[in-house]
Amino acid sequence: MSRPSAPNGSPFTAPAWIAAASVLGLVSALVGDGIFDVVSWAVFAALVGLVVRAWVKRTR
């Protein structure tokens, strides 16, 4: 098991981006159809994908 390397920057950078993307996903489908729906789907699919990625890359 390797010691974790300290990442650069604030630990809140990723949550801030995720929160901003979530707001975009929530609002997008509300303001229009078609491409606006697709943006919402892409954002929320990406969020689910982040959890899947964390699970796949887990350290045992």
Next chain:
Amino acid sequence: MQRTTIKAWFLIHKWTSLVCTLFLLLLCLTGLPLIFAEEIDHLAEPHAEQPAAPGPARNFDDQVNTALAQYPGNVPLFVGWDPEANTMYVNTGARADTPPPQMKTALLDSSTGAVVPAAQFNEGVMYFILRLHTDLFLGLPGMLFMGLMGLLFAVAIISGLVLYGPFMRRQRFGTLRTGRSRRLAWLDLHNVIGVVTLGWALVVGITGAINTVAKPLEAAWQSEQLGEFAARYAGQPRPTTLASLQDAVDTALAAAPGMRPAFVSFPGTGYSGDHHYGVFMQGNTPLTERLYRPVLIDAVTGELTAQPQLPTYMSVLLLSQPLHFGDYGRLPLKILWALLDLLTIAVLVSGLYLWIKRGNTEARVTEIERAEKTGGAA
């Protein structure tokens, strides 16, 4: 972060989470089928072929008469239209102020007036789940209680985010360590899923809390804005013979070009005073179809009385509904909404596990301090 600060946030996170977790689990579990309520309702209905080109709409007054023939002795309360199906519903009740649980609804083909077989909205498994989700069968007190749980959930999310900082200061985003101890694995899982669902869960939690005050907000709107028009009819009894519904809707359509009627409230139902039809018009975009524009039509003369603008708090309420239900981006959004709901359940269950395996508060605060300084935990 100072130890006292960590301890304060830890206690806020612990107690706000603990108080609301069981109710949040109930909300997430009951919310799951409610996301697909429309699809489940359609599955439960007998399959009927829709004509490719439906005929012209039948006169609305005839539609109401057909509905009343289904429920003799009742009075009409609301009528409404499904823009995606050629149907019109008519809510009826024994009195004008019949509450929703006692209403009887007829679903009619908009062109032919044929009664479409459909379950009552206030009966069956889905209604049971809805009541459990919204008010625990306790009415307004239950709703307000669930709203309070939603607010506690929001505080738990924010305090959890504050604690996420020291935990993750020396870890890469998405770190999930499953090989060291079971507790650390659950803690990492709680952090990863919690931070990914952060924005979504915060919005769904807060909009859910806003929805719980819908009845008080509607009552305030009734007394403030509609009361102004009702004052002109002070001392007059509620009319028993009403002007044509069809003419009222036609007048509203002429007054609000480019919009379509979503539903109409009859006098005495609490949505348009005792002397008016309230024709609630909607736009054609996902946003404007949520922001109803009421058109008040005198229920005796059939003349236009007013088109009051919705107050800001009613607009906030109406916009908070889709943001809570997730029903505005077609089926793919509903499926993703359900997945995020399942992830929120995972956050709640992992949080509960961490509380069961908690040890004492000082040990947990020390754990957070150690994670901040060295990256080690548990």
